[in-house]
């Protein structure tokens with residue numbers, strides 16, 4: 001289709017786009033100019049069904065009146081207030097609501113502006129907590145292969161994606177990695193795979209290698225999203241919890257994707273019935289509308305810091321925009337929208353329909369695996385020999401031409417639609433993807 005450039009700026013050169021093939025994009029821009037409900041509108045006036053909730057973040061869909069109004073109102077009332085040594089009511093209100101929504105042990109909330117910052121914050125809290133309780137020799141952090149924890153130095157150090165690491169020097173020291181949980185035996189699993197709980201036992205090997213008294217925390221995504229939807233095998237997270245507890249190691253769940261209904265519950269911790277010590281979140285906290293993240297901490301962790309003279313700062317950490325008024329207002333309106341519309345329950349109800357629709361793609365050309373959980377799904381394609389990621393990228397481009405937004409990492413197609421999705425949208429999304437895959441070279 002010929003591209004109508006009338007709604008596209010003349011000069012695309014200044015903006016160095018993140019995680020984007022800049023040269024390819026600027027030759028053939030995919031420009032979104034508005035959004036409503038389940039759909040984006042492109043610069044050339046086409047509707048694109050949002051199969052990815054933006055970037056895993058617009059869980060309540062787009063242009064939600066309550067959120068838009070809350071932002072408008074807050075901007076006119078209190079636009080900004082200093083975040084250090086001063087407060088404003090909106091941030092306190094959001095923190096209380098988040099605490100009430102989170103599983104029981106999480107009583108305290110530290111605000112950030114993104115998933116990456118939530119990760120850095122959680123790692124720093126873990127290290128400082130160990131020191132505060134007299135375990136200052138615990139300085140090591142353990143992540144996992146194929147983990148994604150954002151793009152800052154702590155996050156890429158504990159993360160396990162080679163291209164996110166290898167260009168950026170020697171990263172943090174004292175970091176080790178668990179093996180990832182993606183086993184070929186589990187291909188075409190529906191929901192949690194059967195095989196692989198034993199992969200958590202590798203933590204015992206790491207503990208024996210370094211000594212438990214040197215390890216502060218283990219960080220994992222309960223379900224790894226960005227690296228291609230890698231699901232935790234049955235029993236894996238429970239085992240990880242058992243081993244970390246046994247050795248006095250904190251367990252951090254990075255729930256930047258799994259938080260806010262993606263798996264049909266508030267957080268994956270609740271979904272799996274495994275409670276970590278810290279939870280990171282972002283994205284769905286404000287429905288993706290205003291940058292905001294948070295770290296949820298247990299009372300035990302929080303209280304360990306509340307010592308010393310009262311006039312002293314307890315944690316030397318924070319951001320200019322931690323709990324900013326407009327983001328907090330957007331957060332409150334978002335949590336209300338989730339609740340009023342029962343969106344987490346809705347995700348749980350739709351999950352079986354989503355699963356069957358997704359698995360109907362089995363047998364199409366180049367499809368090697370399909371996996372799903374909650375309202376997340378992935379279709380893994382066989383890579384073109386010598387040209388990794390090209391096949392999936394072609395599928396992404398063709399899908400966009402045909403009116404659906406999907407995401408790809410390597411040769412894996414990932415989808416995570418807004419939780420307001422209707423069955424007819426699922427049919428459209430999967431039907432269009434099926435047409436794309438049938439013609440894929």
Ligand SMILES: Cc1ncc(COP(=O)(O)O)c(C=O)c1O
Nearest residue numbers: 114115116148149150254256257
């Ligand atoms: C598990 C996880 N952690 C951290 C991040 C980073 O979030 P942000 O891009 O908001 O910094 C992401 C983003 O996708 C994520 O999926």
